[in-house]
Amino acid sequence: PVIIESSAVIKDGKVTGLRGFIMDISDRKQLEYERQRISKLDSLSLLTAGIAHDFNNILTVIIGNISLASMIIDGEDKAYKYLQKASNAVNMAKDLTEKLLMFSKGIEPNKKIISAEKIIRETVDLCLYNKTTKCIIDIPEDLVNIDADSVQIGQVFQNLIINAEQAMPKGGTIKITGKNIDLSENNIYNLPKGKYVEITVSDEGIGISKENLQRIFEPYFTTKDKGNGLGLATAYGIIKKHGGFINVTSVVGVGTTFVIYLPSSMS
Ligand SMILES: Nc1ncnc2c1ncn2[C@@H]1O[C@H](COP(=O)(O)OP(=O)(O)O)[C@@H](O)[C@H]1O
Ligand SMILES: [Mg+2]
Structure with missing residues (x-):
């Protein structure tokens, strides 16, 4: 999307040209x-x-x-x-x-300084059932700790991993990455400035249509016969309560990536 604004240039009562600008407003x-x-x-x-x-x-x-x-x-x-x-x-x-x-962010997290990688590895071991689903974990050694409730954050990853697995009925690879990130003031996530840990969980599954993408964090939104639609809603609440942010991008037929930001224990 763009904004176009223009006005006529008038000289001696005659229109001699057009003046204006076009501005890209996608962001x-x-x-x-x-x-x-x-x-x-x-x-x-x-x-x-x-x-x-x-x-x-x-x-x-x-x-x-x-x-x-x-x-x-x-x-x-x-x-x-x-x-x-x-x-x-x-x-x-x-x-x-x-x-x-x-x-609804109604449960207080029991926060401790913990390693996100440890929770991720434990959760992956716990909840990958299908032999056809592989999981690659790519996390740098210097990933900073987070100040978080390990049970609640484990639940978030569990929900994301189970969804990823269910999105790949014929199998595929789940990729989990981690990164240290400095967010500046006025970042697009509306988070306070500071040090964060960025975790992404990607799959090569069926993807999510544009209409559904707007609704997946709502409680009871599900496209599955036996789904309850509470997995992502709880994930959303937990991450928010931890002062973080969760977002998603997806391409139908290609795959889906969830991105999570959690404040580092140093911030
Ligand atoms: N990795 C994914 N790939 C494709 N669709 C997904 C993925 N994760 C979530 N979804 C969509 O979001 C909906 C809501 O997910 P969730 O809250 O976990 O509930 P449920 O898994 O019980 O349906 C799912 O029904 C599905 O349509
Ligand atoms: Mg689910």
């Missing part, structure tokens, strides 16, 4: 688009926070009462198995509200 458009996307996610997260918080309190009461009831009745009692079933369902509901709380 400005991109920035506007980013801001819009983020403000939509932020208002969604505000709404989610309230609901999830109230739900969580109610569920805690239900769980407490089910376990009290289970304690006072006999294991042989007919009611016992129904209480068990209720308890399983409540635990699933609890799990769900926890994910929504993650999206």
Whole structure:
């Protein structure tokens, strides 16, 4: 996109020419688009926070009462198995509200100074199931530490790696890179100036269409039959809560790259 502005040059009452300029506004458009996307996610997260918080309190009461009831009745009692079933369902509901709380930045990270590489390697070992999926980790030795909750950040990578694997049903390679980065004032990510760790997770999968790309971080957005659409929403909330930024680029049929910025422990 460009802006064209021009005006006539008039001499002795006659138009003798045109004067103007053409300005490329691609960057400005991109920035506007980013801001819009983020403000939509932020208002969604505000709404989610309230609901999830109230739900969580109610569920805690239900769980407490089910376990009290289970304690006072006999294991042989007919009611016992129904209480068990209720308890399983409540635990699933609890799990769900926890994910929504993650999206809405409602869970405080338990921060420690840790190596992003260590979390990445552990997560890759943990969650690559298919033999047809390879993973290359390319992280320099001097990658600085981050001040982060290792469980939460592990969850982010787990979600990204599982998505990458699912995007490559015939197999392929996931590439994970790391880099130290200095962000200056007024960077396009709207992050405070400082030292960051940049992690990218790329796949060679099916890619994401332009329409879907705008929505993938929304809770419950999924294109999968058995998806729940909470993986990226929780990733988004966790990274934001850590003072970082997550973004995505994708080409349909070629692959997808997620980029994460996390503040270094030195900043
Ligand atoms: N690596 C990827 N390649 C292609 N599409 C992806 C990728 N990661 C996420 N997506 C898209 O984003 C949607 C939301 O992802 P997610 O929040 O993890 O939920 P789910 O995996 O349960 O669908 C997916 O359904 C898919 O359409
Ligand atoms: Mg997922």
